[in-house]
Amino acid sequence: MAEKEFKLEQDCELRFEVETKKETVDLKLISGKAEMFGTELAPDKPYTFYPGAKVAVYTWHGCTLKLTGNTEGTYIAKETPMVMYLNTHACLERLRKHADEGLSRGEKTRGPVTMVVGPGAVGKSTLCRILLNYGVRMGRRPIFVDLDVGQGAISIPGTIGALLVERAASVGEGFSQEAPLVYTFGHLTPASNPTLYNILVSRMASTIQEKMARNRKVAASGVVINTCGWVKDEGYKSLTHVAQAFEVDVIIVLDQERLYNELVRDIPFIKVVFLPKSGGVVEGTQAMRAAARDDRIREYYYGLHTKYHPHSFEVKMSHFQIYKIGAPALPDSCMPADMKVDDHMTKLVPVEPGVKLKHHILAVSLANEPEDLLTANVAGFICVLDVDEETKMVKVLSPQPKPLPKKLYILTDIQFMDSS
Known part of the structure; x- marks a missing residue:
């Protein structure tokens, strides 16, 4: 060795x-x-x-x-941007201190809501981790919000999530994943359904604002938001929507001057900061990203280094009420007069359990009624291993033993071939 x-x-x-x-x-x-x-x-x-x-x-x-x-x-x-990252943390800490003082005087205020943006593979997740760790080391309890559906740092790919960071990330495994708030989007890029993505972002923002209003320490500590690498056209509009929904105070732009200048021009009332990316950032190929996504899902079921023991069992087809969010768009000429394109993007389409579900991930929704599926958070995810149409049974991989806790499920585009 x-x-x-x-x-x-x-x-x-x-x-x-x-x-x-x-x-x-x-x-x-x-x-x-x-x-x-x-x-x-x-x-x-x-x-x-x-x-x-x-x-x-x-x-x-x-x-x-x-x-x-x-x-x-x-x-x-010998050349690193760490001094600049530390200075950024120091500015955020000053804003937190100011919020702390205001809250102790009974004012309605909060710590900085910071959003990290930039194209793919510039180190956005790493910078979020650094800023959160430095905050925790100062005794803060910031909220980490991950809106990068391609990566799924808090849950699995195809989701957006948030968690309260109470201690520094462990060196090998990252932040403790206790009680995260997770919404399922079901696709690997916001471009697949921008309307649904924006609805979920708004829902996440209002839930977090409620949490901050109830807890003074969390309110003073603020929020750090990680975003997707989709920064042009619709992607840019999506970023401005995130800034609006979360009432962002600071936007950190990594590595792209054009994006920085556009944001300075279009959102003059938000502080926009440009930071260089680290020279250590490595751009992965598409195959590497796909492998990383598979690893993320495998980790969800089997653990990373601590070995989990997931359960596989059969469930009657009649147990499942499965819906897909979003129907194929119709041309304008075929639409009813009072219907908008957006309505198609959020339409609930019932899905009959069948062979086509094989290898798909289903989100176990906490909704009690189908109409709540759009904005309800999820309890977890099951993977369909096999479907027997003769016996009307579905074999699933689940992190916990049967019975499954809920009856309402959302079909995602995410697939996982379980080779463990």
């Missing part, structure tokens, strides 16, 4: 990737202080990274690190 020590000077970063084989890599902080995406490393504690991991360990004052195992693209970067 290869072992190598790296001595980092102040304001430097060690970057490496774990080769996509069966091997793991251990990292240990030998001396000094270091952090990974805002989470402090404990001295002399081995941190294990698994195949596919892309790691950047930063030090403010200098440190010595030891790597055990085979890594790819390992180098020390």
Whole structure:
């Protein structure tokens, strides 16, 4: 097993990737202080990274690190944007302090609602993680909102989610996923149904505003919002809708000056900040993104490094009331006089259980009536493993044992071939 020590000077970063084989890599902080995406490393504690991991360990004052195992693209970067990211955190912390003081005087105020935008693969999720970790280290309890349906950092791809961040992300597994709020969108890009996406964003925003109104500490801590890499035309309109729905105070634009200038021009009443992306950001291919999505769903059922034991069992077809949100659009000439295109995007279409459901993910909705399906959050997800039309039974993969908790389900476009 290869072992190598790296001595980092102040304001430097060690970057490496774990080769996509069966091997793991251990990292240990030998001396000094270091952090990974805002989470402090404990001295002399081995941190294990698994195949596919892309790691950047930063030090403010200098440190010595030891790597055990085979890594790819390992180098020390002397140029990093971390000082700018820290300055951004300091500005947000000043706004939180101001909100805290206002709330203690009985004023109706709140901490900063910050939105991170930019094209794909510029490090938006990483910057959100850094800002949230720094906030938690100051004793704050910010809310993390993930609107990137292609990635699904809080739940699975095809969803938007929010969670209260009460402690720093663990180095290997990220933020604790206790009691997240999740809405199912059912597609991998907002472009598939912009109307539904905007409805869910508005619903999420009003739920979070209610939460902040009820809890002073959360209100003062504010919100950090991660967005999709879809930034042109309809995507740009979608970003302005997010800013409006969440009443955003600060927009951080990563790496794209054109987007920065458009937002400064169109939303002059919101503070827009331009930040460079880190040199360590690696742009993945479409195949890599698809594999990452599969890994995300597999992790939902089987766990990442802690092994879960999901359940597979058969359920009668009659148990399911399945709906798809959005019907094929009709040409204007065929539409009833009082119907708009948007109505098609939000129409509930009943789906009969059958072979075509195989490998599809179904969202278990917390709605009690079909008309609430559009804006109800979800309890979780099941995957259809098999459908037997003769016996009228559906075999499903579920994170919990039977019986299934609800009868209303939303059919998503997301598919998962369970090879575990």
